[in-house]
Each structure stands twice: as C-alpha cells, then as structure tokens.
Amino acid sequence: MKKLVLLAMAMLLIQSVAFAADPIKIGVSFSDFETERWPVEAELMKKLAAEQGVEVVVQVANHDAKLQNDQIENLALQGVKAIVIIAEDGAAAASAVDAAASQGIPCIAYDRLIKSANLAAYISFDNVAVGRAQGQGVINKVNKGKFVLLGGSPTDNNAILFRKGQMEVLQPLIDKGDIKVVADQWVENWAPANATKLMENILTAQGNAIDAVVASNDGTALGALQAMKAQGLAGKVPISGQDATAAGCKSIVEGELTMTVYKDVRLLTPMAIDMAVKLAKGEKLEGLEMFKLADLTLDDKLQGDVPCKFLKVVSVDQSNVYDEIIKSGFQPYDEVYKDIPADKRPPKP
Numbered sequence: 001m002k003k004l005v006l007l008a009m010a011m012l013l014i015q016s017v018a019f020a021a022d023p024i025k026i027g028v029s030f031s032d033f034e035t036e037r038w039p040v041e042a043e044l045m046k047k048l049a050a051e052q053g054v055e056v057v058v059q060v061a062n063h064d065a066k067l068q069n070d071q072i073e074n075l076a077l078q079g080v081k082a083i084v085i086i087a088e089d090g091a092a093a094a095s096a097v098d099a100a101a102s103q104g105i106p107c108i109a110y111d112r113l114i115k116s117a118n119l120a121a122y123i124s125f126d127n128v129a130v131g132r133a134q135g136q137g138v139i140n141k142v143n144k145g146k147f148v149l150l151g152g153s154p155t156d157n158n159a160i161l162f163r164k165g166q167m168e169v170l171q172p173l174i175d176k177g178d179i180k181v182v183a184d185q186w187v188e189n190w191a192p193a194n195a196t197k198l199m200e201n202i203l204t205a206q207g208n209a210i211d212a213v214v215a216s217n218d219g220t221a222l223g224a225l226q227a228m229k230a231q232g233l234a235g236k237v238p239i240s241g242q243d244a245t246a247a248g249c250k251s252i253v254e255g256e257l258t259m260t261v262y263k264d265v266r267l268l269t270p271m272a273i274d275m276a277v278k279l280a281k282g283e284k285l286e287g288l289e290m291f292k293l294a295d296l297t298l299d300d301k302l303q304g305d306v307p308c309k310f311l312k313v314v315s316v317d318q319s320n321v322y323d324e325i326i327k328s329g330f331q332p333y334d335e336v337y338k339d340i341p342a343d344k345r346p347p348k349p
C-alpha cells in the first residue's frame with residue numbers, strides 16, 4: 001500500500017515537471033522573409049515571447065499562399081494555442097483562419113488584413129494614412145506632370161489601402177488636369193526586382209519623360225530607382241517609399257528616395273505577442289475597436305466585423321530622418337550615413 005502511494009506521488013511529480021517544462025506555444029506564419037522588416041520582426045517576436053515563457057514557432061511561406069495555409073494547418077497540429085499571421089494573400093488565408101478558429105485556435109492578422117470575420121484581431125498601422133503620406137510626400141516636390149503609380153502586391157489588402165490614400169491626394173490634381181497618370185502597375189510579391197523591370201519598361205515607353213513616382217514601399221522604390229539611375233533620373237524624379245528601412249533611409253540622406261513612412265514596428269510586435277499570449281491563455285483582448293470587413297477591404301460584398309487596432313504613422317524625408325529614425329534608434333546611424341562623407345554627416349546621437 002505504502003509503495004503504491006509512493007508510486008502515485010512519484011507519477012504526479014513527473015507529470016507536473018513535464019507540464020512545467022512544456023511551455024505554451026504560439027505560431028507565427030510569415031508570407032516571406034524577403035521584405036527587410038519581416039525577419040527582424042520574427043526575431044523580436046521570439047524574444048518577447050521567451051520573456052513571458054512562451055515559445056514561438058515560426059513558419060515562412062516564400063510567397064506561396066497555398067503553402068502558407070498548409071503551414072497554418074500544421075501549426076495547429078503542432079498544438080499552438082494562437083496563431084499570428086502575416087498573410088501572403090488576404091483572401092486565400094481566410095480559409096486557414098476559419099479552420100483554425102473552428103478548432104478553437106484564435107488567429108491574429110498581423111499588419112495585413114485577412115478577409116475572415118473569424119479573426120480574433122487585426123492589428124496594423126493606419127494604412128490609408130500611409131498612402132496619403134506617400135502621395136503628399138511626392139506632390140510636395142512636384143505637383144504637375146506625368147506620374148507613375150507603383151502599387152504593392154495585388155494580393156495584399158494593404159496595397160489596396162495604400163492606393164486609396166495615395167488617390168485621396170492625387171485625384172483632385174488628376175481631375176484638374178495637372179497630373180496625368182502615365183503608368184499604373186502593381187508589383188507582384190512586393191519584389192524589388194519586379195519593380196526594376198516594370199520601371200525599365202515604363203521609362204522605355206515614356207521615353208524617360210516622367211515627373212514623379214508614387215511607389216508603395218522602400219523595397220519596390222529602391223528597385224525602381226535602379227532603373228531610374230541607369231537613365232540619370234535618380235535624385236531628379238521624386239519617388240515615395242514606406243517602412244523606413246535602413247536602405248531606404250540611406251537613400252533619403254543621399255537624395256534619391258524622396259520620402260518613406262515610418263511605422264514603428266517596435267510597438268506592433270509586442271502588441272501581437274501580448275495578444276497572442278492572452279488568447280493562448282483563454283483571456284479576453286482589450287482596447288480593440290470593431291470595423292466592418294467591407295470597409296477594411298473596400299469590398300461591399302464582404303460581411304462581418306473584425307476587432308482592430310491601428311497605430312499611427314510618420315512621414316519621413318530629409319528634414320526629419322535624423323530626428324525620427326536615427327535618434328529613436330529605429331535604424332543605425334552607421335548604416336544610414338555610411339556613404340556620406342564624415343564632414344557632411346550630422347553628429348552621432
């Protein structure tokens with residue numbers, strides 16, 4: 001009898017040790033690791049979760065929407081308790097979210113919307129304001145002439161919202177006849193190389209006579225700038241970006257990229273991890289506001305609401321890149337000013 005009690009106690013102890021050693025897991029599914037920000041945010045997520053004793057399982061879909069859905073399904077099989085998703089294709093990922101939600105695994109759409117009313121949350125930046133800043137940043141330099149529009153990936157709902165904001169600024173000038181849109185393209189996968197090719201073709205078709213480019217992020221803008229540089233247009237024709245990447249800010253201080261949009265992901269990432277951990281523990285989320293899917297997608301056919309949170313964005317050009325990006329530590333001074341002669345650089349903060 002004594003032996004039995006001892007055995008039972010030993011088993012209980014083993015069980016509780018095993019339980020303690022088994023941390024909560026959350027899954028994070030990335031569209032790709034090609035955009036500068038994503039691998040950085042993945043590392044930050046892992047670190048923040050570890051601080052809470054939570055394990056992060058990261059999957060990267062290499063721009064393959066079907067693979068991303070398989071990976072999300074696989075995360076569920078691995079026993080994750082919540083999933084953060086950076087969708088390659090906001091429409092395609094909806095079925096993966098629906099499937100996870102039906103198994104009781106809450107999903108957070110991170111940065112990019114997924115077109116599902118079963119999301120536990122959608123957290124991002126004010127994406128229409130991003131587009132507005134891009135349009136405004138360019139017309140601050142040139143408000144007449146032949147404009148090129150380079151949208152982002154057509155499967156990324158953000159790309160649609162950026163364009164909405166850009167057009168809020170440009171449309172009145174187009175209506176007045178001051179601006180003529182001579183090319184309107186979307187850059188598949190947000191790939192810089194695709195932007196270079198598109199811009200080469202546009203420049204050929206227009207005989208290099210373009211006055212401004214509204215590009216939708218730093219990666220594609222720098223891609224387009226390569227083609228513009230080859231024609232002597234870099235630094236002459238204004239062009240917008242987004243993300244305040246190190247390379248983008250370097251191009252700004254060198255006078256080629258006109259502006260970028262600073263989205264402080266150091267605020268978004270902790271929010272995602274905190275929410276995912278809460279959801280994983282079965283707790284309620286606070287501070288979210290309901291938005292209609294139809295409004296978030298500009299598509300009246302979509303039904304349902306999603307709890308959302310949107311962070312502010314800051315427009316950055318040569319005048320404030322130092323204050324906003326360098327002083328805040330968002331990008332390293334040494335990288336941004338790498339090719340600026342020492343006597344022309346601002347002091348190191």
Ligand code: GAL
Pocket residue numbers: 035037111112152156158159190217242243
């Ligand atoms: C968007 C995102 C941008 C940019 C782009 C390319 O959805 O909001 O910050 O990085 O994707 O990945």
